[in-house]
Amino acid sequence: MGIEIDDIQSGALRPRPVPYEGRFMFLRVDDRHAGRTLLRRLLPVVGGGLADPDPSRDAWVSVAFTYSGLRALGVPQESLDSFSEPFREGMAARADRIGDVGESAPANWEPPFGTGDVHVAVSALSPDAGRLHTALERAHIALEDTPGVRVIWRQEVRQLPTGRTTFGFRDGISHPNIEGVGLPGSNPHEAPIKAGEFILGYPDETGNLPPMPSPEVLGRNGTYVAVRKIRTKVAAWRQYLRANTSGEQDEALLAAKMVGRWPSGAPLTLTPEHDDPELGADPHRNNDFLYRENDDRGLRCPAGAHIRRVNPRDAAIVGDARMHRLIRRGTTYGPPLPEGVMEDDGADRGLIGVFTGANLGRQFEFIKAEWVNDGNFIGYPGEQDPIAGHHDGTGTVTIPEKPIRRRLRNLPSFVATRGGEYCFLPGLRALRWIAELED
Known part of the structure; x- marks a missing residue:
């Protein structure tokens, strides 16, 4: 069965451009x-397919709906019901399941997230x-000409001058190898994953x-999309690294151990002792590794490191990691905290995360509940993702070392959820079907 690429919205499969400028809007x-009229006006703006394999030459608009949005239309x-x-x-109703508790609970979200108005x-x-x-001018013309539809939230995103x-x-380094799509994955060792894991209407990994x-x-x-606004606590991150290391080199290594990569993007699995900017910048090499083959015991990249938790690859874990793969797109918002500044300046900064897959429960929610917010699958029960976990000053992280492993304690939370929504990103024919509905 061939993949109907031209009917799939470009935003579902294509990597984001580098560098990038962007905007997210909720209506x-x-x-x-009026909503259906707007869709008819937006249809010529929405991109589909992968006609140009080089995303740096293009700009595109994607349109998705919440459950309440489909009902409103x-x-x-x-x-x-289907x-x-x-x-x-x-997402708000399932916050406990995915670890949005404490300061990240829906009660503390930025409106209109979780209100039903999106x-x-x-x-x-x-x-x-x-x-x-x-691209936005055409979309705004459609919006301005359609009373009865209102923009209730917007967020500008852009790549920082540092590119980080x-x-x-x-x-933005890792992308899955999706069978039949014609867009190569970033890891040459990864066998193609069935398209049905990411796009509805095709067989998944179960057949x-x-x-x-x-x-x-x-x-x-x-496909389904989990949209998240995540505030990053950069000052708290820097303070923790400074307090638990003895110098700049030790600080850089500890940060890399928690993330799983060096700042350049070079993976610890391939360069465990020092950063290698040339490797980090090479798309043919910076994701060319497996764990069982290169680092089974986690002495290079700890099993609890962020990138190893959210994509265990071939690591020896319970279950098949391929059943839980996602397409991840992260975009940065807000100003950077100036280099060397150790105190929070009050600015809102972080990322807008977009997580795409055909099964919200088995993909996004499973990863959050089992891999990010727990450590049973790697033999460290109770330990959470050092970066994305909800620690609240009590977190622990184990870093395997010889002769004695190191255990970090009293981790604060380095991120806080500012809001989230579950959306459905329809194909282009489906967009037209919704736009042409009759009462």
């Missing part, structure tokens, strides 16, 4: 007829501000067709 639909109840349970319930999510990404403006995250590490919304025109070539 509320107060009138279903008048999608029949029979179809609404969506997955996590999507129907929404109906449509529009994202635009481009290599530069000029092309972003061109607010924590100072290069990201079966995953459950799909009905009718077929609505579900096929669509």
Whole structure:
């Protein structure tokens, strides 16, 4: 069965451009007829397929919907009932399951996240501000001409001048090898993963067709997306590293042990003693490794390091890691904390994470609950992801070393969830189907 690439929204599969400029917007639909009119006006703007394999030459807009958004647009109840349970319930209702507790609990989220007012999510990404403006201008014309639909939230994102995250590490390195798509994965050792793990309407790793919304025109070539706004506590991160090391070199190594890569993107598994910027910048080498073959005991990259938790690759764990793969897209928002500054300046900074897969429960929620927020699968029960975990000053992280392992204690939380939504990113035919609904 061939993959209908041209019917899949570009935002589902294509890596983000590097560098990038972007904007995320949430819309509320107060009138279903106006909402459908807006969709018809947006359709020519929404990109599909992979016609240009070089994303640096392009700009594109993607459109997704929450459960309440599909209902607001008048999608029949029979179809609404056919969506997955996590999507129907929404991210806020499942916060305990995915570790959004304490300061990250929905009660502390930035509005309109988790309120039910988010109906449509529009994202635009481009290599530069000029092309972003061109793409958004067409979308804004459609919005301005459609009373009954309102923008209720927007977030600008862009690559920092350093080319790294607010924590100072290069990201956007790892991309899965998806069978039949024609877009190479970043790890040459990874066997192609069935397209049904990421796009509905195709067999997944079990050999079966995953459950799909009905009718077929609505579900096929669509996918689920978890959108997250995450605040990064850069000053707390720097303070913890400084307090638990004896100098700059030791500080850099500890940070790398917690992340699993050096700031340049060079993986610890390939260069465990020092950063290698040339390796980190080489897309043919910076993701070319496995764990069981290169670092089974975690003496190079700890089993509890962030990148090893969220993608264990071939590591000896319970279950098949391929069943839990995601497409991850992270974009940075807010200003960087100036180099060397150790105190929080009060600015809002962090990342907008977009996590794409055909099964929210088996992919995003499983990774959060079992791999990020627990350590049973790696033999460290109770330990959480050193970067993405909710530690609240009581966290521990084990770093294997010879002759005696090191155990970090009293970790604070370095991130806080500012909000999140579960969305459905339909195929282009499905967008037209929704736009042409009749009461």
